[in-house]
Amino acid sequence: MGAVLALCTAGQLACCCGSAACSLCCSACPSCKSSTSTRIMYGVILILGTIVACITLSPGLQETLANVPFCSNSTRILPKEITIDCSAAVGYLAVYRICFAMCCFFALMAVIMVGVKSGKDPRAGIQNGFWGIKILIIIAAAVGAFFIPEGSFAPTWMWFGMIGGFLFILVQLVLLVDFAHSWAEDWVARYEETESRAWYCGLFTATILCYALAVTGFTLLFVFFTHADGCGLNKFFLSFNLILCFAVSVVSILPAVQERQPRSGLLQASVVSLYVTYLTWSALSNQPDRSCNPRLGEILAPGQNNKTSGTNFDAESIVGLLIWMGAVLYSSIRTASNHSKLAMSEHVLVKDNGASDSGHEPIVGDDGEDTESGGHRVWNNEEDGVAYNWSFFHSIFVLATLYVMMTLTNWFSPNSSLETLNSNIASVWVKMISSWLCIALYSWTLVAPIALPDRDFD
Known part of the structure; x- marks a missing residue:
């Protein structure tokens, strides 16, 4: 199961690099539901942001920045007028700003996806694609967050x-x-x-x-x-x-x-x-x-x-991060039957939907029909109804980001x-x-x- 999810996610990641890379990777990947691969991708984005936040807390990072020419606390290779204060890029304030950017992104996605009922909604493309653009938006938001006055x-x-x-x-x-x-x-x-x-x-x-x-x-x-x-x-x-x-x-x-x-x-x-x-x-x-x-x-x-x-990272923080990661992955791949554990409604944080994994599976193309030549092996299982509440899912990821910020x-x-x-x-x-x-x-x-x-x- 882990290998299949990894390959499905790899297919989504390849789409960040262009259609040729996406087709090449997806042709080698096993079939999986678009709802599953999309949730895994958002989980990967959240975990990558967490890794970056962890790096800003590295004890030796401050000393490393002293060797960067454009930092104001460096050896002053460049004139003082064109240097910046790199000390703001490390420490707990950097964690706050990075998590602030991710919270803004997931909150924006939650607002955009309010009321989506099926994969035929025009907003479905925003939810299930444009991964490269989404990553660039988060990076831009993180850079902008560093300009917020303390x-x-x-x-x-x-x-x-x-x-x-x-x-x-x-x-x-x-x-x-x-x-x-x-x-x-x-x-x-x-x-x-x-x-x-x-x-x-x-x-x-x-x-x-x-x-x-x-x-x-x-x-x-x-x-x-x-x-x-x-x-x-x-x-x-x-x-x-x-x-x-x-x-x-x-x-x-x-x-x-x-x-x-x-x-x-x-x-x-x-x-x-x-x-x-x-x-x-x-x-x-x-x-x-x-x-x-x-x-x-x-x-x-x-x-x-x-x-x-x-x-400093201590044992409690490490255990907390491991539990957080398990909860994020569990909420991303968990399939419930017919009632919600979290929202008390038909639309679960994650709910099974679509055809069975066995037998012939539709391949997602431009028209949603089967394709033979290099077709995408991530198939759309949400044409008749969403498999999970998209807005609620992003709201949970806002809370997950705040939790990891406090844990770090x-x-x-x-x-x-x-x-x-x-x-x-x-x-x-x-x-x-x-x-x-x-x-x-x-x-x-x-x-x-x-x-x-x-x-x-x-």
Whole structure:
């Protein structure tokens, strides 16, 4: 599957370089749906923008810019009158500006695609093509963003990032619960069909592994993020979340729940508990009280002077980026059946549509009919209706961009001089409330069939 998606995306990328390159690449690619390849392409654009933002945080980039002739802090090879301040191209402000440009692009696409019902809409070409032009627009917007005066830009945009990042965490929660249920139901169904002990052992092993990681995580958090004489808030968060994880695990195996949902069990609860453990660690990592928030370097090498900077990558940021990338890719390729997990409507963030992948598949040409000679192997499956809500999809990517912006800057807030970042107590509460909402959301999926017996939750 990964190879097929990569080849489909390669076909779309080739279209950025011209029709000849597109035809050559697409003729060698397997057939895939235009809705899938388009979503993957937008995901690639978002990930590429994230990589560029990560590069601006590289510790050695500032020293490298000192060797660039047109930089004002260089060796002054060029006259001072024609040099620029390259220091603005690095650091957390550069991340803010790059993410601002990507947010503007996805917000513009969301507005343009409002009300699109099928692939026959004139705006379909904008959604599914012109990739080279779109990339140039993002680059131009990013360059323009660097000319925004500092002033109150950073503190104001930080609050936009805080709110948007919180909303995307909620999206992650929905995707996580959907993933947990889909995973468990699929493996339970395979075990019931084949009665193979391999599937049973897989379910048991995965459940034990998730719970072991969660318990280990909470234990380490109690050891390193609390001490006997203080850190009362940390102790409360850890104790409360641990109790919630235990309670939701018990609820998942209650006879009433099992009667309504026979395939519900501890695997879903263990996945949710593990994610709550991560959110708890992420929240405590933003605790302003340094006595209750040891850095990873201090844990691994106690007693040494570990200098930290708000823009340094730490373990929490790396894990957050990996989870974010998984959520973006999952939301880009996930196929749901007939109801929305996110929008509560027929148009899902991603929904299957069109003909089956097997048998003869239409090849996208100028008229949408089959072609033989060098035809595009990305076929249009949205002529009768869109496979996902295009405007909603771009809105989710706006939130994803804000989330990655806050993750790269460790959810810190700029200080008064706008030169460094400080720990932010607001981000602690944002992530902690997110963990409680995660438990509440999963609990609702368990008790909803009991509370609303007349409604079909299949």
